Amino acid sequence: MAAEHKTKLSKNLLRMKFMQRGLDSETKQQLEEEEKKIISEEHWYLDLPELKEKESFIIEEQSFSLCEDLLYGRMSFRGFNPEVEKLMLQMNSKHKAEEIEDETVELDVSDEEMAKRYETLVGTIGKKFAKKRDRANYEEDENGNIKPTKAKKVFLKPQD
Amino acid sequence: MAEAVAVAVESLAGVKARAARTVLGQVVLPGEELLLPEQEDAEGPGGAGERPLRLNPGVRSRVRVVCGPGLRRCGDRLLVTKCGRLRHKEPGGGGGGVYWVDSQQKRYVPVKGDHVIGIVIAKSGDIFKVDVGGSEPASLSYLAFEGATKRNRPNVQVGDLIYGQFVVANKDMEPEMVCIDSCGRANGMGVIGQDGLLFKVTLGLIRKLLAPDCEIIQEVGKLYPLEIVFGMNGRIWVKAKTIQQTLILANILEACEHMTTDQRKQIFSRLAER
Numbered sequence: 001m002a003a004e005h006k007t008k009l010s011k012n013l014l015r016m017k018f019m020q021r022g023l024d025s026e027t028k029q030q031l032e033e034e035e036k037k038i039i040s041e042e043h044w045y046l047d048l049p050e051l052k053e054k055e056s057f058i059i060e061e062q063s064f065s066l067c068e069d070l071l072y073g074r075m076s077f078r079g080f081n082p083e084v085e086k087l088m089l090q091m092n093s094k095h096k097a098e099e100i101e102d103e104t105v106e107l108d109v110s111d112e113e114m115a116k117r118y119e120t121l122v123g124t125i126g127k128k129f130a131k132k133r134d135r136a137n138y139e140e141d142e143n144g145n146i147k148p149t150k151a152k153k154v155f156l157k158p159q160d
Numbered sequence: 161m162a163e164a165v166a167v168a169v170e171s172l173a174g175v176k177a178r179a180a181r182t183v184l185g186q187v188v189l190p191g192e193e194l195l196l197p198e199q200e201d202a203e204g205p206g207g208a209g210e211r212p213l214r215l216n217p218g219v220r221s222r223v224r225v226v227c228g229p230g231l232r233r234c235g236d237r238l239l240v241t242k243c244g245r246l247r248h249k250e251p252g253g254g255g256g257g258v259y260w261v262d263s264q265q266k267r268y269v270p271v272k273g274d275h276v277i278g279i280v281i282a283k284s285g286d287i288f289k290v291d292v293g294g295s296e297p298a299s300l301s302y303l304a305f306e307g308a309t310k311r312n313r314p315n316v317q318v319g320d321l322i323y324g325q326f327v328v329a330n331k332d333m334e335p336e337m338v339c340i341d342s343c344g345r346a347n348g349m350g351v352i353g354q355d356g357l358l359f360k361v362t363l364g365l366i367r368k369l370l371a372p373d374c375e376i377i378q379e380v381g382k383l384y385p386l387e388i389v390f391g392m393n394g395r396i397w398v399k400a401k402t403i404q405q406t407l408i409l410a411n412i413l414e415a416c417e418h419m420t421t422d423q424r425k426q427i428f429s430r431l432a433e434r
Contacts, residue, residue: 061229
């Protein structure tokens with residue numbers, strides 16, 4: 001009898017955080033379900049039949065250049081524009097699946113020039129790493145080139 | 161719903177779908193449906209009587225097929241949208257290769273990735289408007305040039321010729337061009353130099369001239385020292401040492417579309433003598 005007369009608390013009140021502790025599991029579940037219902041009712045969705053997109057094995061490609069393996073559109077002949085001629089080789093060789101790896105690597109500095117340059121460097125760099133005592137061995141000649149004057153002392157194999 | 165559409169399209173086409181393999185090199189018409197090799201067995205011209213027995217008829221051998229210009233994919237089917245000859249390229253490794261329609265047309269429709277010659281028609285703030293011969297002018301950002309920054313603007317004037325590439329080109333949007341590749345290098349794109357002559361030809365001729373084994377270009381190259389730029393939009397720019405040579409070249413290139421090989425060789429030998 002007493003339970004019936006007990007005033008019911010409003011749902012909104014029961015949903016509050018501090019009221020949750022005293023609730024029994026049944027009412028808790030009921031509340032949760034109601035809440036879910038409200039959320040799902042408010043959730044919008046498009047009233048359309050589901051689109052079933054199958055994976056297609058036909059690919060669309062609207063460019064002729066890929067279909068017909070067309071060449072690069074800039075050309076120059078007989079040295080009219082060397083820049084474009086170089087570009088032509090570069091762009092059109094791509095189409096040929098890089099069958100010819102360009103061996104003709106253009107050299108800015110020839111091998112000979114390079115060797116000469118390093119020849120002179122031997123002394124300069126050598127001086128840098130030489131100890132103070134050895135530095136006397138390096139002396140500048142009239143050209144400002146530095147070279148070792150004395151040969152380094154080397155181990156002489158004693159003769160029997 | 162989807163079935164209804166399929167039925168409608170089928171009745172529209174009227175004719176029975178032909179196998180793509182059997183019409184290679186033949187003329188196809190817009191609206192026609194083509195069957196790919198793996199679809200032939202199921203519904204092809206062989207009919208029920210000759211159908212070979214298959215262990216697993218449900219499973220089709222699936223290979224990737226590329227449909228090029230003039231063809232359109234509609235669900236699982238391949239439809240023709242342009243009139244011309246059907247072409248096919250064998251695939252490099254695996255797959256079903258490429259099918260496309262070799263058509264004759266003069267109207268250019270921008271395609272993503274195409275290299276074209278455009279004429280700058282307006283400068284407005286950050287972009288240039290470039291006429292490429294399409295239905296509307298393409299936009300070209302001033303930053304889309306090699307070495308261009310916000311402070312260092314490229315020197316482009318109204319009326320200049322631009323060789324560039326499309327990055328955006330679809331039927332619903334304004335086409336957009338750039339003059340750099342994905343690495344930021346010009347690679348020959350940008351403003352085309354002074355002088356020279358620009359003229360228009362059909363789109364078919366451009367493709368004919370740019371084909372890898374084109375004899376015309378090789379013969380032209382032997383004639384004079386010259387520079388030439390082909391735009392996929394049907395524009396050709398030529399420049400030779402003198403105006404006379406430039407005009408001769410332009411006339412040859414224009415005329416060679418409808419010349420036989422013998423006629424062309426005659427003209428080239430006559431020019432070489434002079």
